[in-house]
Amino acid sequence: MKDDIIYLVLLGSCIGFGQFYRKFQDQEQKKWIGTAFGFLVVLSVSGFHMLHLLFCYLVTSLIIIYINRRKCHIASFVFMFGYLFFFRSVTYLGWEAPPGHTNMIQMILTLKLVGLAFEVNAAYTKSKAIGQAKKDEDATAGGKPLDTVTDNEKALLKLDMLDILHYSFNYVGILTGPYFTYKTFRDAITLPFSIRADCIGATLEKLKVIPLYAGLFLLVSFIWPLDYATSTEFYEERSLFYRLMYVWPTFFIFRMRIYTGILLSECVCTMAGFGAYPKACQSKSGHGPSKDCSPMISNSEEHEYDFETVRNIDVVSTETCWTFRETMKYWNMCVQYWMAMYVYKRFPSKTYRTLATLAVSAIWHGVHAGYYFCICAAPFYLPIEDLYVKLFIKDATGTKLKVLNWICWVAKFFAFSYMGIAFLLLSIEKIWFYYGSVYHIAYIFWIVTYVVGVFIAQIKKRNARRTEKLQQSAAQ
Structure with a gap:
């Protein structure tokens, strides 16, 4: 504290x-x-x-x-x-x-x-x-x-x-x-943009939501403290379902803490005018302007401005997008830009570049085992999600699509929460205690789910080939 x-x-x-x-x-x-x-x-x-x-x-x-x-x-x-x-x-x-x-x-x-x-x-x-x-x-x-x-x-x-x-x-x-x-x-x-941009307005826009995130962090962390997940009472007196669901409030606490810290950090930039560019420059997080801003310097007072260059998190998209893969794009975006530009795109092997990028991210976060358990688990979950999106969600419409998207959203946040508790517990002993208390159920479930998904995909391919042959026979 x-x-x-x-x-x-x-x-x-x-x-x-x-x-x-x-x-x-x-x-x-x-x-x-x-x-x-x-x-x-x-x-x-x-x-x-x-x-x-x-x-x-x-x-x-x-x-x-x-x-x-x-x-x-x-x-x-x-x-x-x-x-x-x-x-x-x-x-x-x-x-x-x-x-x-x-x-x-x-x-x-x-x-x-x-x-x-x-x-x-x-x-x-x-x-x-x-x-x-x-x-x-x-x-x-x-x-x-x-x-x-x-x-x-x-x-x-x-x-x-x-x-x-x-x-x-x-x-x-x-x-x-x-x-x-x-x-x-x-x-x-060197440029006049920081003087022209509405720095106070941009800062107040971020500051007004911070008390909500900070308040939720304090409230939920008081009701569901992280340390309880490694106590003897947690294992002996709580049901398997309760222990498994405990990852939800712990990851919620983590999100509220991160939202508060990152938005405050963004406010430092916006108040100082760092990252202010005309909207016409089409700035991107970490990268800066996508278009040349030089012609806009002479008439800088005529443009609208944004701070997309230093926008490090999109809270609304993080909370509302449907998939794990999408959520990763909206989280710590400036650091992700760095990882993408200087590790992912530069790594010589296309096969292992994702794993290498996540490994560098884990090393950057710290030496604790929890960072590796959490961050390096993501590449193994993403193929499962991609497989089921392709099998069931990609071509769905109407009510079916809405229902499947909600299922995907729940699965996404459960995956984040289950992996995220390792990030918070840090040590192998604490991580193993918690995962052992729920019998490693999520990892087992994901393996089974992937195997079943591959089996369904093979059946669909065989059926598609049969249908194609029948159509060819009928045409002849």
């Missing part, structure tokens, strides 16, 4: 500071003030553990600036994730464990610095390709002009230690994100 209070106070301070911060006009002044306040936030929760963060910044900056840019992203990835593992394992060396909030800062810093290395690598690769084309006197590709190196890409190729320092430690997003690219950071400093 103490950590939660500290977390809320710091986020509240960051939100309030944004009202003044976004009004600074001088770019260098704005960078230094944002970084200074960021250092103050980090120091207040980390103390001397801040040295971990400074060391990571220093080493990765040297990698990005001085190592061959064809390889700097790989070197940064290996170092930062390796150090993240070391950071969480220092207690085995007899050292004091870093505070929980420092762990969150380290997690976001890992994404930022590795993501920056990938951005630099992409800018370098593009500039080399354009340079080679010009050298070969081939200014077109397929009849179209070659891309030019943008101002942001030029800035990436000229990064220095101070640029990386400001990006790494600016107070916006330093506690729990959301992740945003160097381009988004640079645009927030």
